[in-house]
Amino acid sequence: MKKLVALVLAAALSVGATACGGTTSSSSEAASAAANSAAAPSSEAASSTAAVSGSISISGSSALYPLAKDAIGKFKATNPDASITLNAGGSGTGLKQVAAGTVDIGNSDVFADEKLPADSAKSLVDHKVCVITMAPIVSPDVGEKVTSLTTQQLTDIFTAKTKNWKEVGGPDEAITLVTRPSTSGTRALFKQYALGGKEEASNKSLETDDSGTLLQTVSQHKGAIGYVALSYLVNNTSVKKVSIDGVEPSLENTYSGKYKVWGYEHMYTKGEATGVAKALIEYMQTEEYGKDMEAMGYNVASKMQVQRDDPKAAK
Amino acid sequence: MARKDSIWRGIVTACGLFLIVLTFAIGAFLFYKGSGTFTTYHHSVWEFLFSPQWNPADDFTGGGQIGAAIFIVGSICVCFLALLIATPFSLAAAIFMSVISPKVSEKIFRPAVEIFVGIPSVVYGWVGTTVLVPFLEQLFHLSYGYSVLAGGIVLAVMIFPTIASVSADAIAGVPAGYQEAAYGLGSTRWQVIRRILLPAAKPGILTGIILGLSRAFGEALAVAMVIGKMKAFPAGILSPTNNLTALIASDMGGATEGGEYSTALWTMALLLLLISYLFIFLIRKVTAKGEKIK
Numbered sequence: 001m002k003k004l005v006a007l008v009l010a011a012a013l014s015v016g017a018t019a020c021g022g023t024t025s026s027s028s029e030a031a032s033a034a035a036n037s038a039a040a041p042s043s044e045a046a047s048s049t050a051a052v053s054g055s056i057s058i059s060g061s062s063a064l065y066p067l068a069k070d071a072i073g074k075f076k077a078t079n080p081d082a083s084i085t086l087n088a089g090g091s092g093t094g095l096k097q098v099a100a101g102t103v104d105i106g107n108s109d110v111f112a113d114e115k116l117p118a119d120s121a122k123s124l125v126d127h128k129v130c131v132i133t134m135a136p137i138v139s140p141d142v143g144e145k146v147t148s149l150t151t152q153q154l155t156d157i158f159t160a161k162t163k164n165w166k167e168v169g170g171p172d173e174a175i176t177l178v179t180r181p182s183t184s185g186t187r188a189l190f191k192q193y194a195l196g197g198k199e200e201a202s203n204k205s206l207e208t209d210d211s212g213t214l215l216q217t218v219s220q221h222k223g224a225i226g227y228v229a230l231s232y233l234v235n236n237t238s239v240k241k242v243s244i245d246g247v248e249p250s251l252e253n254t255y256s257g258k259y260k261v262w263g264y265e266h267m268y269t270k271g272e273a274t275g276v277a278k279a280l281i282e283y284m285q286t287e288e289y290g291k292d293m294e295a296m297g298y299n300v301a302s303k304m305q306v307q308r309d310d311p312k313a314a315k
Numbered sequence: 316m317a318r319k320d321s322i323w324r325g326i327v328t329a330c331g332l333f334l335i336v337l338t339f340a341i342g343a344f345l346f347y348k349g350s351g352t353f354t355t356y357h358h359s360v361w362e363f364l365f366s367p368q369w370n371p372a373d374d375f376t377g378g379g380q381i382g383a384a385i386f387i388v389g390s391i392c393v394c395f396l397a398l399l400i401a402t403p404f405s406l407a408a409a410i411f412m413s414v415i416s417p418k419v420s421e422k423i424f425r426p427a428v429e430i431f432v433g434i435p436s437v438v439y440g441w442v443g444t445t446v447l448v449p450f451l452e453q454l455f456h457l458s459y460g461y462s463v464l465a466g467g468i469v470l471a472v473m474i475f476p477t478i479a480s481v482s483a484d485a486i487a488g489v490p491a492g493y494q495e496a497a498y499g500l501g502s503t504r505w506q507v508i509r510r511i512l513l514p515a516a517k518p519g520i521l522t523g524i525i526l527g528l529s530r531a532f533g534e535a536l537a538v539a540m541v542i543g544k545m546k547a548f549p550a551g552i553l554s555p556t557n558n559l560t561a562l563i564a565s566d567m568g569g570a571t572e573g574g575e576y577s578t579a580l581w582t583m584a585l586l587l588l589l590i591s592y593l594f595i596f597l598i599r600k601v602t603a604k605g606e607k608i609k
Contacts, residue, residue, distance in 0.1 A: 062568070090568030092373065092577070115571045117375045174458050183373055183569025183576060206461055206555060207544035209565045220449075221459050 052279045053081030060087075060094015060107030062210060063132055063186055063229055064265045067298050068107060071284050074292070082276045091115065091185045098268050099124060104277045106268040109185025111310040124268040129284045131299035132229050134190050134261045135249035136242040137215070139224045143240025146170040150245050154194055157225060160201035165223055173223035177205035178214055186211065189263040190227045194244060215239060227261075231297030254299050257306035264301065264308070342588060349585030351578040352381055363582060369546060371576040373569075381579040385548055387586075389463075389558035392549055393538060394531040396467030397474060402524060404471075405478035409520075412479070413486040414508055425483075431476035440540035443469040448541055455553055461543025464552040469537050474527035481526060485519020486512050521601045529594040533587065535560030559583045 058068060065088040072084050089097075091108040092115055098106025099120040106124070109132070113121035136154060138146060142165055149157070149168060156162040157175055166172045179200055180187040191197060208214040211228045218224040219238035230249060233241060241249055244261065253259035273281055283289060290300040352358050356377040366382025408428070412420040447468060451460035489512050497507045513520070543555025544565065563580050570577035 088568075090570070092569050092571035092574070096572045115374060115574070176458050181565045181569060182370075183566045185569065203545065203547035205545060206459065207546070207557070207565065209539070223458060 051079045051081060052276050053079070054276045055083035055085070056104035056276045056280075057085040057102075058087070058094075058105040058107060058267075059089050059097050059103045060105075061091045061109050061185060061265065062088040063109055063231075064107045064130075064267075066231060067130065067265075067293065067296060070292065070296065071289065072280070074289070075280050075283050079276070079279065082279070084276065084280065090183065092183060095124075095268065098270055101270055104269065105273075105281075108266045108268060109263060110188060111264075111266070112268055113310065123270055125270075125272055127267045127269065127273065127281045127285075128264045128301045129267050129281065130265045130293055131254060131262050131301050131304055132189075132231070132265050133249055133251065133254045133259065133297075133299060134186060134194070134227050134229055134263075135233065136194065136225060136227050136244065137218055137233070137239040138242055139218055139220075139222055140238070140240060141222050142170050142173070142225070143242070144171075146242060147240075148243035148246050151194070151196060154244060155196060155198050158195055158200045158205075159198055160204040171223075176221050176224040177201065178217050178221075178224050178226035179205040179207055180211070180214065181207055181209065185263075186227070186229065190261060193261040193263075194227070229297070234295075234297040251294060251297075251299050255303050255305055257304075262299065265298075345581065345585045345588050348578070348581035350582075351573075352575075352582040356381075356575050356578060363579075367548065371579045372574070373571055373576040374574050375571075377575040379575055381575070381582070383559070383579070383583060383586075385546055386557055386559045386562050386583065388548055389542070389556040390532060390560070392463050392552075392556065393466040393470060393542065393558060394528060396463060396552065397470035397531050398524065398528055400467060400471035401475045401478055401527060405475050405523070405527070406482060406520070408475070408479040409482035409486055409523075410508055410512075412483040414504070414512065417487075425480070428476045428480055431472075432480075436473065436534055436537040437540075439469050439473055440537035443537060443541040451553075457553060459543065459555075461541060461545075461555045462553045463542070463549045463556055465541040466538045466558075467552070469541055470531045470534060473534060473537060474531050477530055478520075478523040478527040481523030482516070482520045485516040485523065488519065489515040518601050518604060522598050525594050525598050525601070529591055532590055532594075533560065535564045539564055559587055 058072075065086070068086055072086055076082060076084070087103075091110055094103070094106035095108050095112055095115050096106075097103040099112075099116055108115075111121075112124050112126065116124075136149070146165065146169060153162065153168050157168070158177060158179075160177065162168060163175055164172065165175060177200070179202070182202070187200070191200065206217065208217055208226075211232050214226045215228055215232055215236065215238070218226045225242075230251070233239070243249065244259070247253055247259045249259055249261070254262045267281055267284075269277055269281075272278075284293075285302065290302075293300055352363060353360060358381050363381055363383055364387065365384050366380065367384045368380035368382040369385060371377075371379035371381050408424070412424050412428075416424075443465060447465050448460035451457065451462060451465055493511050493515060494507055497511045502510070538558060539561035542558060542561060544557045544561055545555040546557055547555075549556040563583055567577065567580055570580060
């Protein structure tokens with residue numbers, strides 16, 4: 001009962017925040033308009049490097065959250081007058097809020113039209129800021145023997161057809177599946193590109209709320225397998241990555257298109273981005289920030305040698 | 316003076332009315348959100364309560380399956396296991412506090428129990444995952460210790476202080492004359508406790524148990540961390556399952572608001588509210604009966 005009250009209070013708070021968001025977005029538009037008019041007399045080059053001011057709010061994908069947080073910190077160093085609020089609430093929340101105009105940028109792991117009705121998805125402009133690579137991970141005891149799995153083996157493991165590691169050349173241990181909630185963007189990507197669209201055996205797997213918990217669960221349990229984004233593995237040696245069909249999950253193999261389990265991270269704006277939102281997105285796409293991005297385990301979108309289209313738009 | 320009085324009375328009345336309005340607003344909001352599963356997406360109440368097929372579509376077209384039976388059964392199993400573990404300990408503690416050693420317990424035991432209530436649930440959950448879960452793994456030679464039993468133990472620890480303190484108050488509230496009369500007739504202390512105090516304090520003890528149960532039902536965080544969150548009916552107390560509150564907490568962020576998935580989650584929230592209404596109703600019934608006896 002207590003939780004319920006908390007839930008409803010949270011809902012009430014978010015309504016409050018929504019109202020605030022509305023006013024900030026209008027004030028930031030005003031600020032950007034002012035900035036534009038001020039910048040008009042000077043040269044174009046100067047206007048693009050000039051510091052922007054105003055306040056915006058961002059919400060959505062938790063996979064993109066660490067990167068967005070890092071980028072905002074560095075962006076603020078050169079734009080001290082810009083105020084940016086960042087929330088992770090999941091891709092669904094980010095898309096819904098940006099379509100409703102309550103936040104200025106909605107972060108998402110998936111294309112907007114996969115979650116939103118077609119007409120509200122159309123009002124959004126997609127900015128692909130980076131590409132995220134997902135890797136299957138196993139506990140250290142399994143990782144010693146199993147370094148690569150075929151797509152078929154991986155699918156059989158996650159659909160609980162294969163139940164013991166010795167069937168795929170590993171130790172004689174039962175396989176423990178560790179997974180993410182069915183609304184997770186990471187899970188959707190992994191299902192689509194690593195498991196060939198096959199649904200994971202939800203009734204045989206332990207579910208964890210976020211990638212951090214998943215990583216911990218896999219590292220602490222013998223015979224465990226799960227999947228996380230490469231960014232979670234940059235400074236982590238407690239689990240082992242597994243190659244798929246002999247291709248190691250790495251930034252290079254993602255760029256070249258050899259490794260297939262990756263997806264775009266989108267920052268959606270309602271209509272063309274303006275003001276602080278535009279400056280931030282442009283900053284994240286600079287070559288300079290791209291180096292930081294790779295150091296954190298994210299792929300720079302412009303370096304991708306392969307492209308993917310929106311699956312719904314392609315149909 | 317009179318004017319000041321009326322001002323303050325106005326403020327207090329306004330605050331009280333606001334709370335009443337808020338309570339009803341919460342109920343109405345959950346009803347509005349939760350009923351969408353049945354009106355907008357045309358599922359039956361029967362499917363929601365009794366079907367184990369949970370696979371709602373995360374968009375506005377619907378067409379998924381919204382059977383919540385696994386989560387309802389999960390909630391019930393964990394809560395009743397917790398009650399089963401906590402009730403004997405709580406009753407023993409209550410008897411100790413109110414009859415056997417009231418002076419010591421007033422200084423040490425009762426404050427300790429009250430501190431228990433103040434510990435945030437995330438701490439219980441954390442201790443549960445780092446200590447209890449590995450312990451169960453080793454004890455029963457499991458590949459993982461996430462289980463109904465782990466959830467039941469964590470919840471039992473959480474609801475123990477509620478049941479113990481309410482029961483202790485109920486036992487202490489039994490008129491002194493009852494005890495004196497029993498001792499006068501030659502009863503031993505055990506006989507007084509068993510035949511006189513416990514029966515007389517029964518409505519209060521039941522209230523404590525129901526309060527504990529309703530806390531257990533609403534608890535999300537601590538249980539979610541140790542239950543394993545597997546979407547399957549538990550095969551035994553050592554196997555993992557999922558429950559209503561844990562599912563809402565883990566899936567609400569990713570689900571698109573207004574879509575079939577999030578609407579089904581709202582329906583679960585509505586169900587939890589109805590269950591808590593049921594518990595409040597039961598408490599009122601029990602206490603009303605107790606007053607009649609006195």
